[in-house]
Amino acid sequence: MTATIAAVAIGRNEGDRLIRCLTTLKDQLDRIVYVDSGSSDGSVQAARDLGVEVVELDTSVPFTAARARNAGFEALKPGGLPDFVQFVDGDCGVEPGWIAAGLSEFEGQEELGIVTGWRSEIHPDVSIYNVLADFEWHRPAGEIAACGGDMMVRCDVFDAVGGFNPTVVAAEDDEFCTRIRKSGRRIIRLPQPMTRHDAAMTRFSQWWQRAVRSGHGFAQVGDLHPDYFVKERRRVILYGGALPTIALLSLVFTAPLYLIGVLAVYALSYLRTVRGLQREGLGRSMALRQAVYLSISKFPNLIGMARYHLRKIRGSAMRIIEYK
Template sequence: MNPVGFVIIGRNEGARLDLCIDSVMRTHQRAVYVDSGSTDGSVARAKARGLPVVELDPAQPFTAARARNAGWERLLRDDPGLELVHFIDGDCELIPGWLDKALAALLADDRLAAVCGRRRERAPDASRYNRLCEHEWNTPVGLAESVGGDALFRIAALEGVRGFDETLIAGEEPDMCHRMRRRGWLIRRIEGDMTIHDAGMTRFGQWWQRNRRSGYATAEALAMRGSQDAEAGRDLRRKVLSNIVWSLPPAWMLWPLLWLRIRQRKDALQATWLTLGKLPHLQGQLDYWSRRQRANTGARRIELIEYK
């Protein structure tokens, strides 16, 4: 029995998908590719490399959560005894040697639901927006609240919470990890480079959309689990209120003070764009609240917020 299966998800990733698939295939482990309505030949790319492909039905809204669930469920149909699954986004490349580190860490502690490592940005100096991603991936080593799109999971933990919530268009990993931790599982970030991510952000509009999506996820997380976990609820409410307060025109004159406060913990680049990011974050929150109101009247929910 193979110790781990890979789930690659993608939507119009082009040449990035080639790098992703090739890096996974070098591990000689079982893998499946799940496509969310690509129009760039991604399905043919995967099939040409001999990968099983799951094409999601476009009649239902595409989400990364839905794709990941379809992937690990397909792996289990092919190999019911599989115990571990590694998710990787189609714009990422697996770093050689990472899988051995992740397997060793997860198998050494049966309390762990998931293990992740350090994402690296492929071209951090290509734009200020890519550099911001490089900083974002640098999370602390040790016990963590959640992982990102790339991580090794124990299938027993996935089954225990019924996988990802497919209705979420963003923030699906923190949501699932939150549910796992409530069941007693642990999440750990270990030392070591895991994947190379290709944000490919060169335009202000891409940065705006990405932060808008983040604001949407924050508002949705508060609505879904703010009352379930007192500490998490306080943190989420603080973020939501901060975006509201600092985005109001009267507060703009105080942005230098906000910048200085952030600068105490971050470099100047991060302080500048985290301050400006209050605006698209608020837009994302408003998007969520508007969608929620429309959902109460039976309207179709919001589509994906994409930045590429």
Template sequence: MKVAAIVIGRNEGARLIACLDALAGKAAPVIYVDSGSTDGSVAAAKARGAQVVALDMTRPFTAARARNAGLAVLPEDAALVQLLDGDCVLREGWLDIACDFLTAHPRAAVACGRRRERQPDASVYNALIDAEWDTPVGQAKACGGDALMRVSALRAVGGYRDTLIAGEEPELCVRLRAAGWQVWRLEAEMTWHDAAITRFGQWWNRTRRAGHAFAEGAALHGAPPERHWVAETRRALIWGAVLPLAILLLALLVTPWALALFMVYPLQVLRLSRRGGTAWALFTVLGKVAEAQGVLQYLLRRGRGRIIEYK
């Protein structure tokens, strides 16, 4: 089957060049969708033979909109498409494995594999992200930004939802599964990812963005039986907003000793550390505050939000 590739990016620099070079001879066409880069990304992509689509940045930008712009110019005979973020590099042999799998499983719309951080030791944030990518193998509910997809399935459900600030892939997978398609994660190396997150503020904004995605996903597909991201939204609000606010109100209105209730947070870190280690537990608990911020941002600015950048 003919395999095309869609890469999206903005100011990815050398990471984009590495991404496109790894696709040479493996996919055709390679379509690069640029979102207002000022670092020469467009020229670099053209020099490597990629078909470039430049988004109109007078309209609100989302990654989902960029991916749809790439899908819109796919040739009609493209049966499969590899979706990639511009900070990722395809691993050798992945396309052969994934293509064989989709050929053997006609109800599978999506095949994704192991995405790894290229420099997990560069920062605690990179290490956390590398662990985040390590999800169970087998039939799954969702994929991430890198995946090989069946073009007919994508077109049948209308592609990505343009307006989503984040979480566009899980939302797409909800609709694919509702239409009878399957999503699979394979035991195979798929991509190197270069998060390049070295500052706390970057991690905070990325986590806040996740909270926004939880709330928007729950608003779209939170009804039974899917209950998409309802639990994640609830946990973010309880641990990141409701509980700390309640403790502060008790301390102000009843007794300052109520501040001792904040000990529930280090106790939660201790409990979670038994499962994933101290660093993971600490940032998971702290991240609930950032997620709650994203949830509240969505609720207060529903339909008027802009993408939350973190790089």
């Protein structure tokens, strides 16, 4: 019996990126649901013009990617759930042949819950921020702990774990994958192009906000799953919080040796990061540049972590942190 599959695309004000996304999907499968999170750029009508089913989220409830993906999955049920669903973000185009490759990997592997592939940037040379994103996407193939939002999932597995957690506003894909693994299912990344992404990051402020969002994800997902993002949280607390505090106190109490020690720790961390990037295939010049941003990222990460905990203490809604 031939496996059935549908796609759920999500987006908000993606413009031409959304049209590209939906067109690449229509080239590979028939059933597509687009979930819109309050767009004001004509995205809803553009999707309908392409013959795609559209779900418009209630604007009175905070938007999250998790909530949007869940709504898309629910919209598939009236027509009968397929065997698999391909989730994709509206700023990504799906590579030709990906759907067939993903389905093929599932054959004979009932314990396999998620299949993903490689995402890459469409315009990696537009800015250093796009270069950073492109390098971030290209992770090793094989069995993995988690993947991004572009993924092919067994529908019965999705239902069994309750879908995405709609309250998680960043790293919701990591949180979902963690529950998939804890249910006894495996996650595989194929060594094959899956999607082409358009980060459209050209300003430092966009990169900073994206790093704040990552920190929020470290904290929230780490709160839900204490065994996840452990190293990431420790690095942020050390390099974004503890060391700057020691440096400040050394200035207040005129203790220059402590300040020198802090600077030495940062220097050693930077050099280790450069060497690590070179081992992963980056040239020396690019490794030196990217290591600067990876070092700086601990500060916006800390802001994001603090923002999560403040929201939790106050009982505030967890609202998305946008960088575009």
